[in-house]
Amino acid sequence: MSRETTSPALQAAEKLCDERGERLTPIRRRVLELVHEADGPVKAYDLLETLKPGPGSAKPPTVYRALEFLLGLGLVHKVEALNAYVGCSHSHSCGGAELFICSDCGSVQECHGAPVSTQTPDGFIIERSVVEHFGHCGNCRT
Amino acid sequence: MSRETTSPALQAAEKLCDERGERLTPIRRRVLELVHEADGPVKAYDLLETLKPGPGSAKPPTVYRALEFLLGLGLVHKVEALNAYVGCSHSHSCGGAELFICSDCGSVQECHGAPVSTQTPDGFIIERSVVEHFGHCGNCRT
DNA sequence: TTCTCGGGTGTAATATTATAACGTCGCAGT
DNA sequence: ACTGCGACGTTATAATATTACACCCGAGAA
Numbered sequence: 001m002s003r004e005t006t007s008p009a010l011q012a013a014e015k016l017c018d019e020r021g022e023r024l025t026p027i028r029r030r031v032l033e034l035v036h037e038a039d040g041p042v043k044a045y046d047l048l049e050t051l052k053p054g055p056g057s058a059k060p061p062t063v064y065r066a067l068e069f070l071l072g073l074g075l076v077h078k079v080e081a082l083n084a085y086v087g088c089s090h091s092h093s094c095g096g097a098e099l100f101i102c103s104d105c106g107s108v109q110e111c112h113g114a115p116v117s118t119q120t121p122d123g124f125i126i127e128r129s130v131v132e133h134f135g136h137c138g139n140c141r142t
Numbered sequence: 143m144s145r146e147t148t149s150p151a152l153q154a155a156e157k158l159c160d161e162r163g164e165r166l167t168p169i170r171r172r173v174l175e176l177v178h179e180a181d182g183p184v185k186a187y188d189l190l191e192t193l194k195p196g197p198g199s200a201k202p203p204t205v206y207r208a209l210e211f212l213l214g215l216g217l218v219h220k221v222e223a224l225n226a227y228v229g230c231s232h233s234h235s236c237g238g239a240e241l242f243i244c245s246d247c248g249s250v251q252e253c254h255g256a257p258v259s260t261q262t263p264d265g266f267i268i269e270r271s272v273v274e275h276f277g278h279c280g281n282c283r284t
Numbered sequence: 285t286t287c288t289c290g291g292g293t294g295t296a297a298t299a300t301t302a303t304a305a306c307g308t309c310g311c312a313g314t
Numbered sequence: 315a316c317t318g319c320g321a322c323g324t325t326a327t328a329a330t331a332t333t334a335c336a337c338c339c340g341a342g343a344a
Contacts, residue, residue: 023320023321025321025322027321027322028321043300043301044300044301044302045300045301057323058323059323059324059325060301060302060303061302061303061304061322061323061324062322062323064301064302064303065321065322080222080223080272080274081222081272083300083301083302083330100262100263100266100268102266103269109263109266111261111262111263113261119253119255120242120253120275121242121251121253121279121280122279122280123279123280123281123283124242124244124251124275124277124278124279124280125277125278125283126242126275126276126277127245127276127277127278128275128276128277129273129274129275129276130222130223130272130273130274130275130276131271131272131273131274132222132271132272132273133262133266133268133270133271133272134268134269134270134271134272135266135267135268135269135270136266136267136269137263137264137265137266138263138264138265138266139265141265141267165291165292167292167293169292169293170292185329185330186329186330186331187329187330199294199295200294201294201295201296202330202331202332203293203294203295203331203332203333204293204294204295206330206331206332207292207293225301225329225330225331
Protein backbone atom coordinates (compact mmCIF):
# COMPACT_ATOMS: atom_id res chain seq x y z
CA MET A 1 0.00 0.00 0.00
CA SER A 2 3.02 2.31 0.06
CA ARG A 3 6.51 1.55 -1.04
CA GLU A 4 7.60 3.80 -3.86
CA THR A 5 10.60 5.99 -3.27
CA THR A 6 8.41 8.91 -4.26
CA SER A 7 4.84 7.95 -3.68
CA PRO A 8 1.89 9.21 -5.68
CA ALA A 9 0.62 10.83 -2.52
CA LEU A 10 3.79 12.87 -2.26
CA GLN A 11 3.65 13.91 -5.86
CA ALA A 12 0.04 14.92 -5.50
CA ALA A 13 0.97 16.93 -2.45
CA GLU A 14 3.75 18.73 -4.31
CA LYS A 15 1.37 19.60 -7.06
CA LEU A 16 -1.33 20.81 -4.73
CA CYS A 17 1.04 22.99 -2.74
CA ASP A 18 2.32 24.45 -5.95
CA GLU A 19 -1.18 25.36 -7.05
CA ARG A 20 -2.02 26.90 -3.73
CA GLY A 21 1.23 28.70 -3.14
CA GLU A 22 1.86 26.62 -0.02
CA ARG A 23 5.18 25.19 1.02
CA LEU A 24 5.64 21.48 1.51
CA THR A 25 8.53 21.78 3.91
CA PRO A 26 10.67 18.82 4.97
CA ILE A 27 8.76 18.35 8.19
CA ARG A 28 5.42 18.47 6.48
CA ARG A 29 6.60 16.09 3.81
CA ARG A 30 7.98 13.70 6.40
CA VAL A 31 4.74 13.68 8.37
CA LEU A 32 2.76 13.09 5.22
CA GLU A 33 5.01 10.17 4.33
CA LEU A 34 4.70 8.64 7.77
CA VAL A 35 0.95 8.92 7.77
CA HIS A 36 0.76 7.28 4.40
CA GLU A 37 3.23 4.54 5.20
CA ALA A 38 1.27 3.47 8.23
CA ASP A 39 -1.10 0.55 7.95
CA GLY A 40 -3.90 2.37 9.63
CA PRO A 41 -4.70 5.49 11.60
CA VAL A 42 -1.68 7.01 13.31
CA LYS A 43 -1.56 8.82 16.61
CA ALA A 44 0.15 12.19 16.79
CA TYR A 45 2.51 11.04 19.50
CA ASP A 46 3.52 7.99 17.51
CA LEU A 47 4.51 10.30 14.70
CA LEU A 48 6.41 12.28 17.25
CA GLU A 49 8.34 9.22 18.38
CA THR A 50 9.19 8.33 14.83
CA LEU A 51 10.26 11.85 14.02
CA LYS A 52 12.80 12.12 16.78
CA PRO A 53 15.60 9.66 16.38
CA GLY A 54 17.91 12.29 17.84
CA PRO A 55 16.95 13.96 21.08
CA GLY A 56 16.10 17.62 21.19
CA SER A 57 14.00 17.95 18.09
CA ALA A 58 10.37 17.15 17.45
CA LYS A 59 8.12 18.43 20.15
CA PRO A 60 4.33 18.16 20.02
CA PRO A 61 3.70 21.47 18.28
CA THR A 62 5.92 20.35 15.44
CA VAL A 63 3.77 17.43 14.53
CA TYR A 64 0.46 19.13 15.30
CA ARG A 65 1.40 22.03 13.06
CA ALA A 66 2.30 19.72 10.23
CA LEU A 67 -0.92 17.78 10.68
CA GLU A 68 -2.96 20.94 10.74
CA PHE A 69 -1.38 22.03 7.51
CA LEU A 70 -2.01 18.69 5.86
CA LEU A 71 -5.57 18.53 7.15
CA GLY A 72 -6.16 21.96 5.72
CA LEU A 73 -5.06 20.78 2.33
CA GLY A 74 -7.15 17.63 2.61
CA LEU A 75 -4.09 15.46 2.30
CA VAL A 76 -4.78 13.84 5.64
CA HIS A 77 -7.98 13.12 7.51
CA LYS A 78 -8.51 12.99 11.22
CA VAL A 79 -10.40 10.06 12.63
CA GLU A 80 -12.22 11.90 15.36
CA ALA A 81 -13.38 8.83 17.21
CA LEU A 82 -9.80 7.60 17.53
CA ASN A 83 -7.89 10.85 17.81
CA ALA A 84 -5.78 9.55 14.97
CA TYR A 85 -4.88 10.51 11.45
CA VAL A 86 -4.99 8.78 8.09
CA GLY A 87 -3.59 9.74 4.73
CA CYS A 88 -6.14 10.74 2.15
CA SER A 89 -6.17 8.00 -0.42
CA HIS A 90 -7.27 10.32 -3.19
CA SER A 91 -4.73 12.17 -5.17
CA HIS A 92 -6.70 15.38 -5.17
CA SER A 93 -7.62 17.69 -2.38
CA CYS A 94 -10.93 16.62 -0.99
CA GLY A 95 -13.42 17.96 1.47
CA GLY A 96 -14.67 15.69 4.18
CA ALA A 97 -14.52 12.00 3.52
CA GLU A 98 -16.59 9.11 4.71
CA LEU A 99 -14.31 6.65 6.48
CA PHE A 100 -14.70 2.92 6.97
CA ILE A 101 -12.40 1.66 9.67
CA CYS A 102 -11.93 -2.05 10.22
CA SER A 103 -11.80 -2.85 13.91
CA ASP A 104 -9.90 -6.04 13.18
CA CYS A 105 -7.06 -5.02 10.90
CA GLY A 106 -7.20 -1.28 11.36
CA SER A 107 -7.40 -0.58 7.65
CA VAL A 108 -9.27 2.48 6.52
CA GLN A 109 -11.20 2.93 3.32
CA GLU A 110 -12.46 6.23 2.11
CA CYS A 111 -15.53 7.13 0.14
CA HIS A 112 -16.59 10.44 -1.23
CA GLY A 113 -19.83 11.84 -2.44
CA ALA A 114 -22.57 13.18 -0.25
CA PRO A 115 -23.30 10.41 2.22
CA VAL A 116 -25.52 12.80 3.93
CA SER A 117 -28.53 12.74 5.96
CA THR A 118 -31.85 11.16 5.29
CA GLN A 119 -33.41 14.16 6.96
CA THR A 120 -31.77 17.42 7.85
CA PRO A 121 -33.48 19.45 10.58
CA ASP A 122 -35.44 22.44 9.34
CA GLY A 123 -33.10 25.22 8.33
CA PHE A 124 -29.82 23.53 9.17
CA ILE A 125 -26.91 24.34 6.88
CA ILE A 126 -24.13 21.77 7.00
CA GLU A 127 -20.61 23.12 6.77
CA ARG A 128 -18.57 20.13 7.76
CA SER A 129 -19.46 16.52 8.38
CA VAL A 130 -17.70 13.82 10.29
CA VAL A 131 -18.69 10.38 9.11
CA GLU A 132 -16.86 7.37 10.48
CA HIS A 133 -18.04 3.80 10.26
CA PHE A 134 -16.51 1.10 12.41
CA GLY A 135 -16.89 -2.54 11.62
CA HIS A 136 -15.25 -5.37 9.74
CA CYS A 137 -13.78 -5.12 6.29
CA GLY A 138 -14.21 -7.72 3.58
CA ASN A 139 -10.82 -9.27 4.23
CA CYS A 140 -11.38 -9.72 7.91
CA ARG A 141 -14.64 -11.56 7.56
CA THR A 142 -13.35 -15.14 7.43
CA MET B 143 -35.59 22.44 27.11
CA SER B 144 -35.27 21.03 30.65
CA ARG B 145 -36.95 22.33 33.72
CA GLU B 146 -39.26 19.74 35.26
CA THR B 147 -38.48 18.55 38.71
CA THR B 148 -38.44 15.09 37.27
CA SER B 149 -37.70 15.32 33.62
CA PRO B 150 -38.99 12.92 30.99
CA ALA B 151 -35.39 11.94 30.33
CA LEU B 152 -35.01 10.86 33.93
CA GLN B 153 -38.20 8.91 33.87
CA ALA B 154 -37.19 7.19 30.67
CA ALA B 155 -33.86 6.35 32.24
CA GLU B 156 -35.52 4.83 35.29
CA LYS B 157 -37.71 2.73 33.10
CA LEU B 158 -34.86 1.57 30.92
CA CYS B 159 -32.67 0.62 33.87
CA ASP B 160 -35.55 -1.29 35.32
CA GLU B 161 -35.98 -3.26 32.15
CA ARG B 162 -32.30 -4.01 31.89
CA GLY B 163 -31.65 -4.76 35.52
CA GLU B 164 -29.24 -1.84 35.73
CA ARG B 165 -28.97 0.56 38.61
CA LEU B 166 -29.47 4.26 38.11
CA THR B 167 -27.41 5.32 41.10
CA PRO B 168 -27.36 8.89 42.44
CA ILE B 169 -24.15 9.71 40.63
CA ARG B 170 -25.39 8.35 37.36
CA ARG B 171 -28.68 10.13 37.74
CA ARG B 172 -26.95 13.38 38.58
CA VAL B 173 -24.68 13.16 35.55
CA LEU B 174 -27.63 12.40 33.33
CA GLU B 175 -29.45 15.42 34.70
CA LEU B 176 -26.50 17.69 34.17
CA VAL B 177 -26.00 16.54 30.62
CA HIS B 178 -29.64 17.13 29.86
CA GLU B 179 -29.80 20.49 31.56
CA ALA B 180 -26.93 21.83 29.54
CA ASP B 181 -27.65 23.92 26.49
CA GLY B 182 -25.24 22.01 24.33
CA PRO B 183 -22.50 19.44 24.45
CA VAL B 184 -20.84 19.20 27.86
CA LYS B 185 -17.23 18.41 28.61
CA ALA B 186 -16.42 15.73 31.13
CA TYR B 187 -14.36 18.09 33.24
CA ASP B 188 -17.15 20.63 33.33
CA LEU B 189 -19.41 17.97 34.74
CA LEU B 190 -16.67 17.22 37.20
CA GLU B 191 -16.55 20.84 38.33
CA THR B 192 -20.27 20.95 38.76
CA LEU B 193 -20.31 17.69 40.68
CA LYS B 194 -17.85 18.80 43.31
CA PRO B 195 -19.18 21.65 45.37
CA GLY B 196 -17.34 20.18 48.33
CA PRO B 197 -13.69 19.28 47.96
CA GLY B 198 -12.58 15.70 48.09
CA SER B 199 -15.23 14.00 46.05
CA ALA B 200 -15.65 13.71 42.29
CA LYS B 201 -12.49 12.67 40.57
CA PRO B 202 -12.29 12.00 36.84
CA PRO B 203 -13.12 8.29 37.04
CA THR B 204 -16.37 9.12 38.75
CA VAL B 205 -17.72 11.08 35.86
CA TYR B 206 -16.20 8.90 33.16
CA ARG B 207 -17.74 5.83 34.72
CA ALA B 208 -21.12 7.45 34.84
CA LEU B 209 -20.81 8.60 31.24
CA GLU B 210 -19.75 5.17 30.11
CA PHE B 211 -22.77 3.69 31.77
CA LEU B 212 -25.12 6.21 30.21
CA LEU B 213 -23.50 5.85 26.80
CA GLY B 214 -23.97 2.13 27.05
CA LEU B 215 -27.65 2.60 27.64
CA GLY B 216 -27.91 5.10 24.82
CA LEU B 217 -29.10 7.81 27.20
CA VAL B 218 -26.21 10.03 26.28
CA HIS B 219 -24.20 10.45 23.07
CA LYS B 220 -20.60 11.41 22.72
CA VAL B 221 -19.74 14.08 20.20
CA GLU B 222 -16.44 12.65 19.06
CA ALA B 223 -15.29 15.73 17.24
CA LEU B 224 -15.68 17.82 20.37
CA ASN B 225 -14.85 15.33 23.08
CA ALA B 226 -18.13 16.29 24.63
CA TYR B 227 -21.40 14.69 25.59
CA VAL B 228 -25.06 15.37 24.87
CA GLY B 229 -28.20 13.92 26.32
CA CYS B 230 -30.16 11.70 23.99
CA SER B 231 -33.31 13.58 23.15
CA HIS B 232 -35.28 10.43 22.53
CA SER B 233 -37.04 8.76 25.36
CA HIS B 234 -36.02 5.31 24.28
CA SER B 235 -32.67 3.67 24.14
CA CYS B 236 -31.22 4.26 20.73
CA GLY B 237 -28.24 3.07 18.80
CA GLY B 238 -26.02 5.62 17.17
CA ALA B 239 -27.59 8.93 16.30
CA GLU B 240 -26.90 11.44 13.62
CA LEU B 241 -26.05 14.74 15.26
CA PHE B 242 -26.43 18.27 13.94
CA ILE B 243 -24.38 20.70 15.96
CA CYS B 244 -24.80 24.42 15.48
CA SER B 245 -21.46 26.18 15.59
CA ASP B 246 -23.14 29.42 16.56
CA CYS B 247 -25.43 28.55 19.44
CA GLY B 248 -24.09 25.13 20.29
CA SER B 249 -27.45 23.46 20.09
CA VAL B 250 -27.60 19.85 19.03
CA GLN B 251 -30.35 18.13 17.13
CA GLU B 252 -30.57 14.42 16.71
CA CYS B 253 -31.91 12.35 13.89
CA HIS B 254 -32.33 8.64 13.70
CA GLY B 255 -32.78 6.25 10.88
CA ALA B 256 -30.02 4.91 8.70
CA PRO B 257 -28.27 7.97 7.35
CA VAL B 258 -25.79 5.65 5.94
CA SER B 259 -23.51 5.52 3.14
CA THR B 260 -24.14 6.02 -0.51
CA GLN B 261 -21.64 3.31 -1.16
CA THR B 262 -20.17 0.85 1.30
CA PRO B 263 -16.86 -0.73 0.32
CA ASP B 264 -17.12 -4.32 -0.87
CA GLY B 265 -17.68 -6.63 2.07
CA PHE B 266 -17.66 -4.05 4.83
CA ILE B 267 -20.03 -4.69 7.74
CA ILE B 268 -20.82 -1.60 9.75
CA GLU B 269 -21.11 -2.06 13.49
CA ARG B 270 -21.11 1.46 14.73
CA SER B 271 -21.27 4.80 12.95
CA VAL B 272 -20.26 8.24 14.04
CA VAL B 273 -22.12 10.92 12.13
CA GLU B 274 -21.72 14.52 13.19
CA HIS B 275 -22.67 17.51 11.12
CA PHE B 276 -21.41 20.97 12.00
CA GLY B 277 -23.01 24.08 10.64
CA HIS B 278 -25.69 26.62 11.40
CA CYS B 279 -29.14 25.86 12.69
CA GLY B 280 -32.32 27.48 11.45
CA ASN B 281 -32.45 29.90 14.38
CA CYS B 282 -28.93 31.15 13.90
CA ARG B 283 -29.33 32.02 10.28
CA THR B 284 -30.45 35.62 10.59
C1' DT C 285 -25.78 -14.74 61.72
C1' DT C 286 -21.65 -14.83 59.26
C1' DC C 287 -19.24 -15.33 54.95
C1' DT C 288 -18.19 -14.17 50.60
C1' DC C 289 -18.68 -12.26 46.23
C1' DG C 290 -19.54 -8.63 43.01
C1' DG C 291 -20.76 -4.05 41.58
C1' DG C 292 -20.26 0.66 42.46
C1' DT C 293 -17.53 4.05 44.27
C1' DG C 294 -13.24 6.75 46.33
C1' DT C 295 -8.64 7.97 45.53
C1' DA C 296 -4.00 8.64 43.77
C1' DA C 297 -1.32 8.48 40.17
C1' DT C 298 -0.36 8.71 35.51
C1' DA C 299 -1.14 8.36 30.49
C1' DT C 300 -2.61 10.53 26.37
C1' DT C 301 -3.88 14.27 23.44
C1' DA C 302 -3.44 19.10 22.39
C1' DT C 303 -2.43 24.10 22.77
C1' DA C 304 -0.36 28.59 24.39
C1' DA C 305 3.20 31.65 24.42
C1' DC C 306 7.28 33.35 22.98
C1' DG C 307 11.76 33.35 20.67
C1' DT C 308 14.69 32.54 16.52
C1' DC C 309 15.85 32.02 11.82
C1' DG C 310 15.79 32.85 6.99
C1' DC C 311 13.94 34.75 3.11
C1' DA C 312 11.20 37.99 -0.01
C1' DG C 313 10.35 42.54 -0.94
C1' DT C 314 11.62 47.10 -0.07
C1' DA D 315 20.48 47.08 5.47
C1' DC D 316 15.50 46.93 7.20
C1' DT D 317 11.16 44.96 7.71
C1' DG D 318 7.69 41.66 7.90
C1' DC D 319 6.16 37.18 7.71
C1' DG D 320 5.92 32.33 7.80
C1' DA D 321 7.94 28.15 9.59
C1' DC D 322 10.04 26.18 13.18
C1' DG D 323 12.21 25.39 18.13
C1' DT D 324 11.31 25.25 22.89
C1' DT D 325 9.12 25.34 27.29
C1' DA D 326 5.38 24.92 29.70
C1' DT D 327 0.85 23.72 30.58
C1' DA D 328 -3.94 22.62 29.51
C1' DA D 329 -7.42 19.29 28.57
C1' DT D 330 -8.97 14.66 28.15
C1' DA D 331 -8.90 9.97 29.77
C1' DT D 332 -7.33 5.64 32.03
C1' DT D 333 -5.03 2.37 35.36
C1' DA D 334 -4.71 0.39 39.59
C1' DC D 335 -6.03 -0.53 43.90
C1' DA D 336 -8.73 0.02 48.20
C1' DC D 337 -13.17 0.27 50.40
C1' DC D 338 -18.02 -0.29 51.21
C1' DC D 339 -22.32 -2.32 50.98
C1' DG D 340 -25.94 -5.37 49.85
C1' DA D 341 -27.51 -10.04 47.97
C1' DG D 342 -27.34 -14.59 48.43
C1' DA D 343 -25.04 -18.92 50.28
C1' DA D 344 -23.43 -21.45 54.23
